[in-house]
Amino acid sequence: MIENALAPENFLFLIALGLFLLIFLVQAVSVLFGMEPFGFLDSLLPDIDIEVDTDLNLGDVSPGFMESVMSMLKLGRVPFVFTFILFLFFFSQIGLYSQMAMMEFSGHRLHWFLASGASFVVSLPLLRFGNGILEKVLPKDETAAISTETFIGRMAMITIGKATHERAAEAKVVGPDGKTHYISVVADNEGKTFAQGDNLLIVGRRTEGIFTVIENRNPLLEEE
Missing domain, CATH: 2.40.50.140 (Nucleic acid-binding proteins)
Incomplete structure (x- = not known):
């Protein structure tokens, strides 16, 4: 396991795993002190139209590519730092375990470029699922108790x-x-x-x- 993780083909996954651990730790500690060190990340999201789920028919306008991607991945529904943490976790784990499986069954690992590309694609549906879960479980500063x-x-x-x-x-x-x-x-x-x-x-x-x-x-x- 250690030998597989330290292979040159896995350097991107190791970087992602290291960032995941670092950001997760900083975020966890900051929550205890009521700080938001990564709050600025939300402002980095593109300023594009994202369809809001409503019962009103506001026109048959086809969304652009970027807004379709953001809507599909549920970006902006939760603080972006949580989305980024999820992505780093999925990307690193999928990459490392896939390379380990490749080594077990074929005796060699994929080139880092191919492996990272495949891991990126596989991470996307998991990221959408994870954002959907976080959207429901994260505490929100809102209520429907008033008119x-x-x-x-x-x-x-x-x-x-x-x-x-x-x-x-x-x-x-x-x-x-x-x-x-x-x-x-x-x-x-x-x-x-x-x-x-x-x-x-x-x-x-x-x-x-x-x-x-x-x-x-x-x-x-x-x-x-």
Whole structure:
């Protein structure tokens, strides 16, 4: 096992395993102290449209390649550091054990390029599954115990996608309970487009779970 792991063909998997252990340890310790040392990773995700699951038909727009990939892998549903940790774990373990199996049955290992490519591809469906599990089990700062009507008049910040009059984006809003809720928003006016990071004013509700937003023209209003 040790001899297989230290083989030159496995150097990428060893690097991934080392990063996994390092980041996992730092993240675990930081949670105890209430810190987020890898919070900046979430801002590195591309600013692209990701379809928000709603009952409203907002148009038959085909998603682009990058947004399709992000949606398929459930990127952005959980803090990116957890997704990255999962990927490093799956990639390193699949690679190391696959190389060990190849050595056992054929007497040689795959070239590192072929092995890493194959491990990367196999890791993707596992990453989607892992993100789906984390999305359900990670604690979220949200609740459905209050009426969504109380969101109207509050500030919301777009977290995923771009909001137009026809297409919804995901946004977060701080409710009267002081907790963060994630909702779908669309532009109240035609021709308006709001991007990730924009702070907007919720002015109405189009359907259940989908709110309309406008630009904030009152400098005294800030996201809570």
